Amino acid sequence: MLVDHFFRHESGKMVSVLTKIFGSQNVDLAEDVVQDSLIEAMEYWQYHDVPDNPSAWLFRVAKNKALNIIHREKYKRQYSNEAAYLLSSGEQSEPADPFSEREIQDDQLRMIFTCCHPSISADSQVALSLKTLCGFSIPEIARAFLTTETNINKRLVRARQMIRDEKIPFEVPKGKDLELRIQAVLETIYLLFNEAYSATKGNDVIRFELCQEAIRLAQMLENENTIKQKGDIFALLSLMFLNTSRFRARQDQEGNLLTMGEQNRLLWDRKLQASGFEYLQKATENTVTGTYYILAAISANYCLAPDYNSTNWENILTLYDCLVEMDHSPVVLLNRAIVLSKITGAQKGLLELERIKNEPQIRTYHLFHSTQAEFFIELGEFEMAISSLIVAAKWAPLESIRVLLKKKISYCKEKISCDSSF
Amino acid sequence: MKEFMLLIRNEGDGKSALSPEQQQKFLNDCMVYIQNLIKDGKLKGAQPLVREGKMISGRPGAFKDGPYNESKEIIVGYYHIIAKDMDEAITIAKGNPEFSYIKGARIEVRPIKTVEESTSFVYPKGE
Numbered sequence: 001m002l003v004d005h006f007f008r009h010e011s012g013k014m015v016s017v018l019t020k021i022f023g024s025q026n027v028d029l030a031e032d033v034v035q036d037s038l039i040e041a042m043e044y045w046q047y048h049d050v051p052d053n054p055s056a057w058l059f060r061v062a063k064n065k066a067l068n069i070i071h072r073e074k075y076k077r078q079y080s081n082e083a084a085y086l087l088s089s090g091e092q093s094e095p096a097d098p099f100s101e102r103e104i105q106d107d108q109l110r111m112i113f114t115c116c117h118p119s120i121s122a123d124s125q126v127a128l129s130l131k132t133l134c135g136f137s138i139p140e141i142a143r144a145f146l147t148t149e150t151n152i153n154k155r156l157v158r159a160r161q162m163i164r165d166e167k168i169p170f171e172v173p174k175g176k177d178l179e180l181r182i183q184a185v186l187e188t189i190y191l192l193f194n195e196a197y198s199a200t201k202g203n204d205v206i207r208f209e210l211c212q213e214a215i216r217l218a219q220m221l222e223n224e225n226t227i228k229q230k231g232d233i234f235a236l237l238s239l240m241f242l243n244t245s246r247f248r249a250r251q252d253q254e255g256n257l258l259t260m261g262e263q264n265r266l267l268w269d270r271k272l273q274a275s276g277f278e279y280l281q282k283a284t285e286n287t288v289t290g291t292y293y294i295l296a297a298i299s300a301n302y303c304l305a306p307d308y309n310s311t312n313w314e315n316i317l318t319l320y321d322c323l324v325e326m327d328h329s330p331v332v333l334l335n336r337a338i339v340l341s342k343i344t345g346a347q348k349g350l351l352e353l354e355r356i357k358n359e360p361q362i363r364t365y366h367l368f369h370s371t372q373a374e375f376f377i378e379l380g381e382f383e384m385a386i387s388s389l390i391v392a393a394k395w396a397p398l399e400s401i402r403v404l405l406k407k408k409i410s411y412c413k414e415k416i417s418c419d420s421s422f
Numbered sequence: 423m424k425e426f427m428l429l430i431r432n433e434g435d436g437k438s439a440l441s442p443e444q445q446q447k448f449l450n451d452c453m454v455y456i457q458n459l460i461k462d463g464k465l466k467g468a469q470p471l472v473r474e475g476k477m478i479s480g481r482p483g484a485f486k487d488g489p490y491n492e493s494k495e496i497i498v499g500y501y502h503i504i505a506k507d508m509d510e511a512i513t514i515a516k517g518n519p520e521f522s523y524i525k526g527a528r529i530e531v532r533p534i535k536t537v538e539e540s541t542s543f544v545y546p547k548g549e
Binding site: 001002006008011038039043044045046050135139140 | 435437438441442444448450453456468469470498499
């Protein structure tokens, strides 16, 4: 039996190696060759058995196809120098075999930096990484991000076009440039992770796998010796592991999203959490203090509490105060207000919300209004709560959220009629 | 015990629509399928067939060898199996993972001639 996700991951390796051979302008050609090779393998193994070394089998088939294309289209396309080398050395490419473990690892790293090049738009970076590095198909990516295949295809086409137009090289940046570019790669990985983690509907299995892929990409960076400063990589890994540990507890049987307070903590994955804490420790040893580190530390505080009421709110508030200094966005302030209200009461929370209520991205953000409603409910001001809930329902992105909000509204109405009957 | 050929038919390149993950799931199911047939002593052989080939027609002196895959559907492989009777052969064919993964997949079940149908007379081995 093949190891889990073998085809997906082999696909990522082969596309990387072939992109080096064909040149980054021909990444689509690399993808086609890999797709053909996988089908070839499938159609052959279907009647026999999986060979002892399936990876080597696949790579030989892919190499043969690549050689064939280079011979055939010698004058039609421009290839990298690698291609000429592969051509001349043929089968006896012993000294620098492009298909050696070491080379494959390097090529995957080059691929990460090519896919996450800052001149490609963020959503195209995510789509291209998933397609080339993680071996996801267009329908799978579309399903995970709740969008259409046409849409994903457009993002891919734009990304490949940009690589050609900007002549984005297939290489790992060096020196000072490396530090900056690593930040860009981490941002893309975090975006990929967040999109998968926070989508409230859609296929659960595939979104969990996407979270795992984000972790795998970050670990490729972690395992790279030429990268010296790994603090932020550790911090992001910690954050992703800690959040993923709560993945299965975030929804009830009907698929409704549960708040931290409502989650069954027995469903938290302690093994993933342990990895998260290990990475947090490593990040601390590297004395990082970036956004990922603080977010990971906040996540860790939630993970450590045996139940919601014993959460260490003071710790979390201190961390939010640090976060606000780096990221003054209203969403961060909103989350800080919730934490603050746990310590100083809902009235203080409401005051905090007053300060951001006119921010454009907040006015249409359903969570702002539902948070406000929660504060009003705590204070027994049910009329006020209802008007906030109505606004929240107006901006809620999903039907399931609207259903929950309407339940809250009925609850408030009951309370009001109870009060008035006395 | 009788011998049967299960001829796997696909429409065009029915397998190219599968994602790498689906390809792997399909393969895993095929492995289980083959292992079970081997374990029960029911598999004599299995091979994939190349999609392109030649179709010979005409007669000596006037042969034509056109392309094979002129029709939409082509035979992409076969399983040579042993089964008690047609019913068992059909059951085995229905268990093939092709049906769960490949759109428009069909399997032709054909007994290999070893017995005279009307009398059940077993043809003598030609040694």
